[in-house]
Amino acid sequence: MPVYDKFFSSVAKSIKASEIREILAIIRERKDVISLAGGIPDPQTFPREELAEFAKKMIIEMGNQALQYSETKGILEVREMLSHFLLESRGISVDAENIIITTGSQQGLDLIARTFLDPGDIVITENPSYLAALGAFKIRGARLVGIKIDKQGMRTDLLEETVKKLVNEGKKIKFIYTIPVGQNPAGTTMPPDRKKHLIEIANKYDLLVIEDDPYSYFIYDETVDITPLKAYDEEDRVIYMSTISKILAPGLRIGWLACPSGVTRKLELIKQYMDLHTPTLNQFIVAEAIRTGLVSQHAHKLSPFYKKKRDTMLKAIKDYFPENVWYTEPVGGFFVFVYVNKKGFDTGKLLYKAIDKYKVAYVPGKSFHTDGTGENSMRLSFSYPPPDLIEEGIRRIAELIKNE
Amino acid sequence: MPVYDKFFSSVAKSIKASEIREILAIIRERKDVISLAGGIPDPQTFPREELAEFAKKMIIEMGNQALQYSETKGILEVREMLSHFLLESRGISVDAENIIITTGSQQGLDLIARTFLDPGDIVITENPSYLAALGAFKIRGARLVGIKIDKQGMRTDLLEETVKKLVNEGKKIKFIYTIPVGQNPAGTTMPPDRKKHLIEIANKYDLLVIEDDPYSYFIYDETVDITPLKAYDEEDRVIYMSTISKILAPGLRIGWLACPSGVTRKLELIKQYMDLHTPTLNQFIVAEAIRTGLVSQHAHKLSPFYKKKRDTMLKAIKDYFPENVWYTEPVGGFFVFVYVNKKGFDTGKLLYKAIDKYKVAYVPGKSFHTDGTGENSMRLSFSYPPPDLIEEGIRRIAELIKNE
Numbered sequence: 135m136p137v138y139d140k141f142f143s144s145v146a147k148s149i150k151a152s153e154i155r156e157i158l159a160i161i162r163e164r165k166d167v168i169s170l171a172g173g174i175p176d177p178q179t180f181p182r183e184e185l186a187e188f189a190k191k192m193i194i195e196m197g198n199q200a201l202q203y204s205e206t207k208g209i210l211e212v213r214e215m216l217s218h219f220l221l222e223s224r225g226i227s228v229d230a231e232n233i234i235i236t237t238g239s240q241q242g243l244d245l246i247a248r249t250f251l252d253p254g255d256i257v258i259t260e261n262p263s264y265l266a267a268l269g270a271f272k273i274r275g276a277r278l279v280g281i282k283i284d285k286q287g288m289r290t291d292l293l294e295e296t297v298k299k300l301v302n303e304g305k306k307i308k309f310i311y312t313i314p315v316g317q318n319p320a321g322t323t324m325p326p327d328r329k330k331h332l333i334e335i336a337n338k339y340d341l342l343v344i345e346d347d348p349y350s351y352f353i354y355d356e357t358v359d360i361t362p363l364k365a366y367d368e369e370d371r372v373i374y375m376s377t378i379s380k381i382l383a384p385g386l387r388i389g390w391l392a393c394p395s396g397v398t399r400k401l402e403l404i405k406q407y408m409d410l411h412t413p414t415l416n417q418f419i420v421a422e423a424i425r426t427g428l429v430s431q432h433a434h435k436l437s438p439f440y441k442k443k444r445d446t447m448l449k450a451i452k453d454y455f456p457e458n459v460w461y462t463e464p465v466g467g468f469f470v471f472v473y474v475n476k477k478g479f480d481t482g483k484l485l486y487k488a489i490d491k492y493k494v495a496y497v498p499g500k501s502f503h504t505d506g507t508g509e510n511s512m513r514l515s516f517s518y519p520p521p522d523l524i525e526e527g528i529r530r531i532a533e534l535i536k537n538e
Numbered sequence: 539m540p541v542y543d544k545f546f547s548s549v550a551k552s553i554k555a556s557e558i559r560e561i562l563a564i565i566r567e568r569k570d571v572i573s574l575a576g577g578i579p580d581p582q583t584f585p586r587e588e589l590a591e592f593a594k595k596m597i598i599e600m601g602n603q604a605l606q607y608s609e610t611k612g613i614l615e616v617r618e619m620l621s622h623f624l625l626e627s628r629g630i631s632v633d634a635e636n637i638i639i640t641t642g643s644q645q646g647l648d649l650i651a652r653t654f655l656d657p658g659d660i661v662i663t664e665n666p667s668y669l670a671a672l673g674a675f676k677i678r679g680a681r682l683v684g685i686k687i688d689k690q691g692m693r694t695d696l697l698e699e700t701v702k703k704l705v706n707e708g709k710k711i712k713f714i715y716t717i718p719v720g721q722n723p724a725g726t727t728m729p730p731d732r733k734k735h736l737i738e739i740a741n742k743y744d745l746l747v748i749e750d751d752p753y754s755y756f757i758y759d760e761t762v763d764i765t766p767l768k769a770y771d772e773e774d775r776v777i778y779m780s781t782i783s784k785i786l787a788p789g790l791r792i793g794w795l796a797c798p799s800g801v802t803r804k805l806e807l808i809k810q811y812m813d814l815h816t817p818t819l820n821q822f823i824v825a826e827a828i829r830t831g832l833v834s835q836h837a838h839k840l841s842p843f844y845k846k847k848r849d850t851m852l853k854a855i856k857d858y859f860p861e862n863v864w865y866t867e868p869v870g871g872f873f874v875f876v877y878v879n880k881k882g883f884d885t886g887k888l889l890y891k892a893i894d895k896y897k898v899a900y901v902p903g904k905s906f907h908t909d910g911t912g913e914n915s916m917r918l919s920f921s922y923p924p925p926d927l928i929e930e931g932i933r934r935i936a937e938l939i940k941n942e
Binding site for chain 2: 136142146150182199248249252342369386396397407409410
């Protein structure tokens with residue numbers, strides 16, 4: 135057998151396993167452990183009967199197309215439907231020509247990273263931010279600069295300071311990556327003022343913005359403003375991305391980008407090398423789910439469903455957690471983010487003990503941070519477990535925090 | 539609107555459109571043109587009824603899994619089925635642990651390129667070879683070295699000379715990429731001696747081999763040896779890749795890699811950044827198609843179906859083409875590759891005229907070549923058009939060759 139190391143690319147040599155995935159792999163074999171780790175939808179929400187019918191119907195009626203190779207950007211009819219859907223549901227005006235259907239949001243992130251990033255380029259994100267987005271930017275060699283968040287999401291005052299400083303230093307900022315509504319991992323949402331301020335900064339300093347919006351379709355507080363940044367984007371600087379993963383089913387792997395016309399073609403050309411096109415059948419199934427109103431109705435049902443789980447988690451936290459814990463109160467998304475103010479408390483080091491002794495799993499928070507901090511933080515997901523296990527899971531986490 | 543150019547990565551700046559895709563886009567709007575261009579399966583071969591049933595069944599019975607996130611490498615049960623299938627149908631012994639399910643073969647190629655290639659690394663291929671594979675290697679900055687083919691595929695005598703020379707010069711060869719059976723675009727198949735010789739060379743000079751095998755499941759001549767290289771791979775140097783695109787339906791985007799155990803983990807980690815995992819539903823549909831025997835039965839039917847089309851094309855070529863044309867007589871795959879021996883005959887320059895005046899399309903051959911040659915060549919596909927249009931298409935190409 136050869137020594138394989140010498141064959142690997144520099145990227146492959148440097149790459150490390152994602153904590154989330156490693157943990158999920160462990161827990162799968164431990165039925166006694168309550169997992170508050172991965173942000174997995176509750177499968178009882180999947181509209182199986184409808185999707186089964188759509189899949190069958192699309193293959194029978196549209197099989198010549200649905201089973202065939204198709205356009206790299208996505209099926210035209212499906213992009214037209216998404217164009218309509220984005221306008222109706224989000225006030226986003228984007229032509230079908232500037233929509234790209236991706237194989238889940240992760241491909242969207244990877245595609246954006248490959249299209250825009252060279253080693254050393256700066257990407258600005260919330261700190262903390264979405265683990266897999268940070269990863270996609272980092273393997274392209276990007277330098278991440280994180281902006282603090284508070285209960286209202288990214289602090290755009292600090293954003294402006296940081297951008298100004300970097301520009302003065304002659305640094306090359308490529309884009310700001312943000313999850314303005316139901317942020318992952320913090321669950322925060324930016325109010326309209328901040329959204330507008332962010333766009334002003336992008337305009338003033340000539341930056342692109344990547345807006346990731348997987349969660350705004352079910353929000354737990356009706357007073358929250360879910361207007362996307364893209365709706366304020368008069369200079370065509372925002373690439374808006376979303377996905378069907380949280381509002382229908384992640385196993386279909388369908389996401390989409392709404393792009394400024396000046397970048398669509400490059401994104402399309404690079405996607406072509408990645409997978410030729412996103413599975414055709416899955417695009418037709420999603421189009422049918424949008425066309426028939428299933429997506430809208432379903433998102434509507436998800437909101438109270440996950441709100442109940444969120445409330446259960448927050449109540450359990452109030453009941454069980456000690457005083458020295460700071461946590462977010464999410465208005466959207468699947469997560470509560472927690473900082474433990476206790477000297478030497480390291481969620482990464484404690485993870486295996488948590489699983490082994492306390493029978494509970496979470497995602498250590500450090501890897502959501504851009505600056506190596508967050509050792510004392512963790513992400514807790516309420517999306518998958520039933521309410522009684524959410525409560526019991528939080529009780530176990532509370533024990534861990536008190537005892538370790 | 540900003541000037542977008544400055545935001546693009548160096549890869550995005552350098553990238554160009556693929557000829558195949560551009561042509562396909564043109565022809566889609568020209569119903570009067572006979573296309574012998576893209577290697578698209580004939581949709582009348584798609585087993586719609588069965589796939590519609592499988593899709594419905596998998597969602598109803600396995601929906602909790604089939605609609606959910608899943609493992610990056612692919613669903614374990616599906617990999618176990620593929621492991622069994624590869625042993626039974628191809629004599630390939632690979633554990634499910636070392637199978638990676640990819641979002642079509644294109645993702646397999648991109649994944650291999652990212653895992654193994656740094657700028658300047660050398661990749662050895664047949665000359666000509668598969669356009670989209672060459673593209674995937676080139677955007678990673680690889681240097682392609684092509685080896686001449688004859689009617690029996692890659693000339694391994696020249697391969698050995700070339701490898702020896704490059705090694706003596708201290709050059710870093712990462713792998714040999716080959717399509718040993720039903721080569722794209724030439725349709726040639728290597729006899730067992732050459733296959734063994736190729737493996738000997740890889741062993742002697744310490745190289746990896748990427749074996750791409752989309753076409754061996756329907757071969758037009760029963761005497762042809764379809765043993766994969768992987769079956770001779772005693773030192774674990776071959777990554778074998780195949781796909782369901784040609785033997786079931788490309789719109790599902792399911793491919794797979796059978797890997798040496800020493801490289802599986804790195805490939806898995808990189809795939810995670812690309813799309814988290816291949817659509818779960820599609821994996822279950824393909825698994826059901828393998829389990830029920832549909833894939834094997836279907837591949838069996840495809841062989842006479844496409845043989846008839848190949849025979850039609852070869853007969854028309856014999857009937858219509860002038861003397862100054864050299865062409866392959868494929869024993870597998872979808873293509874006849876043609877060289878026109880006529881001074882100044884440039885298939886790239888003639889393409890638009892071919893479409894516009896002669897109402898026929900082909901793929902110019904230059905981009906299948908690694909060395910900038912092949913201006914006088916073209917790839918003709920017989921997979922999609924009905925026999926009468928294949929004949930008429932060849933008649934039109936013959937006119938083009940004679941007149942231009």
